[in-house]
Amino acid sequence: MxxxxxxxxxxxxxxxxxxxxxxxxxxxxxxxxxxxxxxxxxxxxxxxxxxxxITHVDSLRGIAVSEGEIRIGALTTHREVEKAGLGVLSAAMRWVGHLPIRTRGTVGGSIAHADATAEWCLLAVLFDARIVVEGPSGVREIRASEFFLGPFTTALGPDELITALVFPSPPPRAALTEYADRRGDFALVAAAVDLDADRVVLGGVGAVPTLVSGKWCSGTTYRARAAAAAGSLELRDEPGISAHYRRGLVRTLVERAYEEAANG
Ligand code: FAD
CATH class of the missing domain: 3.30.43.10 (Uridine Diphospho-n-acetylenolpyruvylglucosamine Reductase, domain 2)
Known part of the structure; x- marks a missing residue:
């Protein structure tokens, strides 16, 4: 069409x-x-x-790494981040669609589009990234924890533009992993883990990226943490995928993400 x-x-x-x-x-x-x-x-x-x-607004492009923060311009493509050696931020890009999509799609576009399984949305919530926004009354910053309001719905005003995302630097020991029925599709379930902060963010289990951390005592195994994360969710059977199957995916992916984060 x-x-x-x-x-x-x-x-x-x-x-x-x-x-x-x-x-x-x-x-x-x-x-x-x-x-x-x-x-x-x-x-x-x-x-x-x-x-x-906005593709001719050059000031929205590029990655600036300084002490304490990584600032990624909204027009920076997934592929540019993938090649930038930014730890989990770069590694996670392999899950975003296919190469042509990663070569054109932008970080700001992903965040504004706000698909609850999009890798950038999970990463932003995992690290509570600062989303820098320009509007008629100037520049403001919105924390990722307050940005995603519902499916494809954000705190961005209709006349506001995302100009950049700010993540902590150096990127902590963290990993993102996921499962999709076909390679390159959006994930059925995605799991991102920040090992040092013991934060887990899940995609595909709710209307927005879901933070499920802080429920475990330190010292338990990754498997036990993954089982606790999966057990804490309220899931419903949906056409084509049962709650039981989705819970199993969560358990497997959270454990895998912990292991990948620990092994660098
Ligand atoms: P656009 O398509 O240009 O815009 C998307 C939305 O964001 C629009 O509403 C637009 O108005 C708004 N917008 C864009 N930039 C800004 C800005 N700076 N400020 C305010 N609003 C803005 N994405 C994933 O995350 N994971 C996947 O696995 C995945 N798989 C895909 C598979 C296919 C086959 C396709 C076609 C896409 C897939 N995508 C996936 C989507 C892709 O990552 C897009 O790049 C991304 O969702 C949007 O970025 P964009 O720059 O293309 O935005």
Whole structure:
């Protein structure tokens, strides 16, 4: 299918993009890598009348590592992060779709799209990343723990632009692993573990990435922690996947993520 007709606008600066969003109102949408939005437009799940293209806003690109933090520009692609040697952030990128998707799709687009199993959403919640946002009243930061409100729903205002994500540096001992029926698909269940903080975040078990840490005493085995994490969830049978099967996936993936984090 093809998208409904829309008007194209090109932004050159973050303030220019925000100005266009403000001027054009609710019928305008940012387009970055287009890897989610274009499919939604083709299926007529989204029908924006105006697209604001931010791919020419160079200040939104790039990765800056300084003492204590890793700042990733919103337009940085999954593939650029994959090649950047940023520990778990880079390693997790192998799970994002296929190479062409990773080459075009952006970090900011993933966070704004807010799929509850998207790797960036899990990583952001795992480390409570700071999401830097620019809007008509200036720049603000939103903690990932307060950003994801529901399925594909965030705390981002309609005239706000994500400009960057800020993660801790160096990346802690952590790992993300997942299971999908086909390689490159979104995960059925994904598990991310920060070994030092003993935090576990799960995708595919709720409407938003789900933090299930803090329930275990230190010293228990990874297997016992994984079983406790799986046991703590309220899951329902869904078409094509039973709660029992999903719980088993959680148990296996959390244990695997702990082991991968411990083994570097
Ligand atoms: P776009 O598609 O351009 O935009 C997505 C949404 O974000 C739109 O609503 C847009 O308005 C908004 N937006 C974009 N940038 C900004 C910004 N800076 N500020 C505010 N709003 C913004 N993703 C995964 O995480 N894991 C997967 O396994 C996975 N598999 C995929 C498989 C296939 C076959 C396909 C087609 C996609 C897959 N994706 C997957 C999605 C991919 O990662 C996208 O890159 C990502 O979801 C959106 O990034 P984008 O830059 O393409 O955003």
């Amino acid at each position: 093809k998208p409904a007709a829309f008007e194209y606008h090109r932004a050159r600066t973050p303030a220019g993009a925000v100005g266009l969003l403000t001027e054009l109102g609710d019928d305008a949408k940012i387009i970055a890598g287009g890897q989610s939005l274009v499919a939604m437009m083709n299926f007529r799940l989204a029908r924006p009348e105006h697209l604001v293209d």
